[in-house]
Each structure stands twice: as structure tokens, then as C-alpha cells.
Amino acid sequence: MDTGSAQDPLLSEQRAYYSALAPDYPDHLLGLPGGTELTEALDAFRPAGSILELACGPGTWTPRLLRHADHVTAVDASPEMLALAASRVPDGAPVRFVEADLFAWEPDRRYDVVFMGCWLSHVPAGRFRSFWSLVAAALAPRGRVFFVDDRHRNPEELVEGPASSTIQRRTPDGTAYRIVKIPYEPAELERRLRELGWDITVTPTAGPLFWGAGTRAGECR
Numbered sequence: 586m587d588t589g590s591a592q593d594p595l596l597s598e599q600r601a602y603y604s605a606l607a608p609d610y611p612d613h614l615l616g617l618p619g620g621t622e623l624t625e626a627l628d629a630f631r632p633a634g635s636i637l638e639l640a641c642g643p644g645t646w647t648p649r650l651l652r653h654a655d656h657v658t659a660v661d662a663s664p665e666m667l668a669l670a671a672s673r674v675p676d677g678a679p680v681r682f683v684e685a686d687l688f689a690w691e692p693d694r695r696y697d698v699v700f701m702g703c704w705l706s707h708v709p710a711g712r713f714r715s716f717w718s719l720v721a722a723a724l725a726p727r728g729r730v731f732f733v734d735d736r737h738r739n740p741e742e743l744v745e746g747p748a749s750s751t752i753q754r755r756t757p758d759g760t761a762y763r764i765v766k767i768p769y770e771p772a773e774l775e776r777r778l779r780e781l782g783w784d785i786t787v788t789p790t791a792g793p794l795f796w797g798a799g800t801r802a803g804e805c806r
């Protein structure tokens with residue numbers, strides 16, 4: 586059985602890192618090579634209907650989802666991040682913000698689309714399967730998935746060596762935190778998802794970014 590991140594020191598530290606980083610969260614991802622490809626791919630995917638946004642952070646993607654969606658439920662563990670996300674959407678926008686640990690949270694309804702921005706690479710390998718069970722539990726029949734992510738890790742972050750998925754990042758005041766960052770190769774990620782029963786195409790961009798779109802295997806897109 587999966588336990589929440591409160592019992593896992595590394596995942597608690599990862600949560601603390603993002604809460605501390607929230608005021609300085611870098612919003613440059615979409616400016617990286619390949620950033621425009623991600624936004625174009627998401628718009629082409631058209632995340633319509635009811636959307637579940639996992640690990641919404643400061644609302645990097647929430648306003649863009651709202652261009653297509655009837656309603657967004659945006660979940661994140663950090664109250665600081667959620668406050669920023671709320672400030673980025675217009676008053677009265679059809680968004681429900683939920684503060685929750687995604688390793689303990691269970692969806693209270695099903696959604697047409699599950700969206701994740703730069704989250705999958707922070708899910709420990711040992712929780713990959715159970716995390717995708719959560720995604721499956723959150724999806725309506727023929728529901729769709731879209732994610733964007735990156736595989737960038739600076740050499741100085743690799744304090745446990747390049748083979749480890751645990752890296753070290755610092756907030757601007759110099760405080761060090763350990764977090765999970767898995768540098769997925771798109772083809773390998775696509776294969777692993779296929780093994781779990783997903784039909785998700787993972788597309789690399791010109792830079793370190795990639796995006797994935799699909800459904801459970803056997804369901805029409």
C-alpha cells in the first residue's frame with residue numbers, strides 16, 4: 586500500500602523545497618528551446634471538459650487550460666504555490682484549488698483530462714505504478730492525459746551521482762534541499778507507460794522538454 590509523502594523524508598523535503606521556492610519559482614520553462622512546441626501541442630490537444638491539473642504549482646499552466654476547459658480542479662501540496670496560482674486566474678474562473686499530497690490524495694470525481702506540468706519527473710520510480718493508478722482512477726471513460734516535462738539536471742545538482750534520481754537544489758537564500766528528478770528519455774518513458782496499459786505518445790522537443798498525450802490502451806483518442 587502506498588503511504589503519503591509525510592512518511593518519506595525525501596518527499597517531505599521536496600514539498601518543503603517547492604513551498605520555500607514559491608515566491609522565486611522560475612517561470613522560464615516556456616522560454617527554453619522547445620517551449621513553444623509544448624504550448625502549441627497543448628492547444629492542439631484541446632483539453633476540453635473537466636480537467637484535473639496535478640501539481641499545478643504557481644499556475645504556470647492553469648490559465649492556458651482554462652482557454653479550453655469547462656472546469657479545472659488544480660491540486661498541489663504547497664499553500665504558497667496555490668495562492669500564487671489563484672492570483673493568476675481571473676475572479677470567478679471555473680477553478681477549484683485543492684491543497685493535497687498527491688501520494689495520499691484520492692480523486693472525488695472523474696475527469697475528461699488529467700494534465701501534469703513538470704511533475705512526473707518528481708515522482709519516485711518506486712511510486713510510478715501507484716501514481717499512474719491514481720491517474721487512471723481520476724479519468725472518466727475515454728479520458729485523456731497530457732503532460733509536459735523536462736529532463737534537465739545541472740551537474741552540480743548531482744550530489745549522489747548521475748545514476749541517482751535524488752538531486753540537490755537550493756532556494757535563492759542558499760538553503761539546500763534534496764528532491765527527486767528523473768531525467769526521462771521520451772522513448773523509454775513511452776515504453777514504461779505502455780507496459781502499464783497506457784497508449785501515450787511521448788514527443789521530444791528540440792531542447793530538454795518533452796510532452797506526452799494519450800489514453801488508456803484500447804480507448805479511442
Ligand SMILES: C[S@@+](CC[C@H](N)C(=O)[O-])C[C@H]1O[C@@H](n2cnc3c(N)ncnc32)[C@H](O)[C@@H]1O
Binds near residue numbers: 639645666701
Ligand atoms: C516543478 S513544480 C511544477 C509546477 C507547475 N505544474 C509547472 O509546470 O510549473 C512541482 C510542484 O509539485 C508540488 N508538489 C511537490 N510535492 C508534492 C506532493 N507530494 N503532492 C502535491 N504536490 C506536490 C510542488 O509544490 C510544486 O508546485
